[in-house]
Amino acid sequence: MSGTSRILRGTGRAAIGVVVVAVAATAVVVLGGVPLPAVERTPPSVEVDTMQDSTQRLVCAGAFSVLGADPARPEAAIPVGAPVVSVAGEASETASLARPEGGDGPPEVLAAPSGTPLAAAQVQSVDADTARGVAASSCATPLNEQWLLGGDTMTGVTTTLSLGNPGAVPATVQLSLYDENGPVVGGQTAAVLVPPGSEQTVALNGYAPERGRIAVRVVSTGAPVTASLGIVQSLAIEPFALDTVTRQSAPAERLVVPGVTNIHRASDRGPNDLEDTEPFKVTVRVLAPGDGDGKARVTALDDGKTIDLGEIGLVGGQISELQVPSWPKQANAVVIEADVPVVGGVMGSVDTDKAHDFAWFAPAPELAAETPVAVPVVSGGKLVLANPGEGEAEVEIDPMGEGKSRKVEVPSGAAVVVDAPASATLTSSAPVHAGVRYAEGADLAGYPVLGALERDGVLTVYTR
Template identity: 55%
Template structure:
């Protein structure tokens, strides 16, 4: 091939290469500015049931602890006696939880498959030189964050916090206290180590002395825990009352407190609004967020009568209080509506002759519709059902053991009523209802909520592509 031919052929190849590059570049520009049809698929939610072969554990607090019962250790909390524990459902295992002071009436951890209804509660009568009364509480599932509202650390009142860890690893618990003025100084927050399989009790009076109102936030890491308050009240050297406080898992804008009672065989005394109860019901609430709000409270009875009780204007982080001069005759539940999420509790009282007692009643979570829910009823207790919805709730009450005949009833919208029930009651309702149990005999009063499992527990939502 001549030199001229080679030059011409090389030039042709170069020109062809340049044309290919130019065409490719032009195509890239055009494609980059052109919206091409695409195939998109929205993620599809798939709800997975994680309860298969899963268990849930409930912890009963054990014997009531008396602060200062040992004169040589005034700061120690000494358990007194042993409670009666009632179980609805069948526990696959039951083990004791240890505590430093030992003694009888140890806390108990009950375990059962998550798919099986299980609940438990305890009741204890206490009689010492300085304290008397009856306390009741629901056995609760360990969680990593919870709230308690009730009690005080003023003259004559002692409040203790019990923390139980039924797990296999230690839990580190941070305790934050709130009072009538706001959060207690961070320097006074407590960090408590709760070893695996044990319960620790601390004095709230020691962290926040001379407070008229108390609320406690409990946050644990390492392992979930259960928390409860014990409150002892004496007048001078005379016993006055004891009570317990069951935990709340989260603030909400509507709360229902079933089973409240306030009775006295003494004559009513004067109040700011005229004639009133000897010991008025006290409603307390806390808005733990950054914003304050208004809490509106009303009572409901079996006939569906609504009685407005009053309003609390809440400052964020401070425990507010409403004194209810007269508790409505026949009312069985207190309903709270709030502008912001709150926690709340209500103090009811019982007086007969020289005996007096009180109890901090707390909100009960809703029992989901068409979901059999265990509702243990202690000996002498009354089951109370509250329906705050707009439709009648058709309720069936059976025994977990299968004994006896089922009882059916209808709870009208906006009403609350007492319901005969066996000790191992199981409640199934066509509409969401709230349930609690109260014990009222003479000058003794106790109560606790039915802690229905969260219907979202055991469900995991997975988004597929």
């Protein structure tokens, strides 16, 4: 074949190729605008019960830790005495957490299969050289994020934070502190390491000294933890009051705080003292942790009506406060309704000629209607039922064990105090909030009924 023939043949093939490519490109353009038959296939899915073979765990705070109980180590939080734990339900296994300072009454860990009614609380009377009063708290489920509000770090007051890790791996805990002026500069501390199966206690006075109000956000990675505050106040060198604070899981626009009371039995009121004021006032504190400002309306609930207490102006990141000049005598709960998500707490007091004590009452979560909830009532405690809803709630209280059930009517916008067995199940016809109040002599304490954490229980898995 001559060179000319090869060139002509190559040229012809190239031309044919160009034509084919052009036709194909045209077809793509044309067909791109024409809807083609589509084959849709939904991926096969399987629903998995994530609650199966899972375990719920509750951690109690353990013996109250007092900063400076050992004069040789004033920076150490030393556990004193031992609490009494009340359990509603039956734990399938129990354990305790180790503490660096040892002592009696270590933090208890209770476990049971998920879905099994189980709740616990503890109460402890403390009468030491540097601390006096009664503290009570709910035993709680470990979380990766939680909030606590109460106390301060002024001279004469110590506020400690106890972190419990019942898991099998270490927890790294980050603390973010807030006060009356906003987020504490430098208050986002270096990580606190909580080894598995242990409890660590740190003093917030060291992170944010001389603060008149204090709140802390607790965020853990590696393992969820429980958190509680311990507050001790002294006047001069004499112990004055103490309490523990139960956590809140997340900010919300409505907080319901059952159990609040203010009791004054002292006879030292002078003839010129105003009858409509109290020497130790109920104090309501609210933190809007976001950047936005807002307002919060505060009301009290008694056994038949709602009483307006006032309004709090909210500045994002700052702890705001309302002091109630005279607490309504029959009131048993506080409701905080804000236009931004908030966390909060309410302090009540008992004052007698012989002694004084205070309690920081924490918000209680809503207990869903027609859902049995385990309720632990410590010895000497009274159950407080709060109904901020629009309809009446009928609450049935069933003893776990011997005894007869009873029904209690809780009117709309009311909070009532009822006797309840140490271990009971509560079922309400409408959503309610519940707490337990301990008030005997010169001692005051309280804690919320936490109920079970909301868990979906069903996970949809898509297979290939």
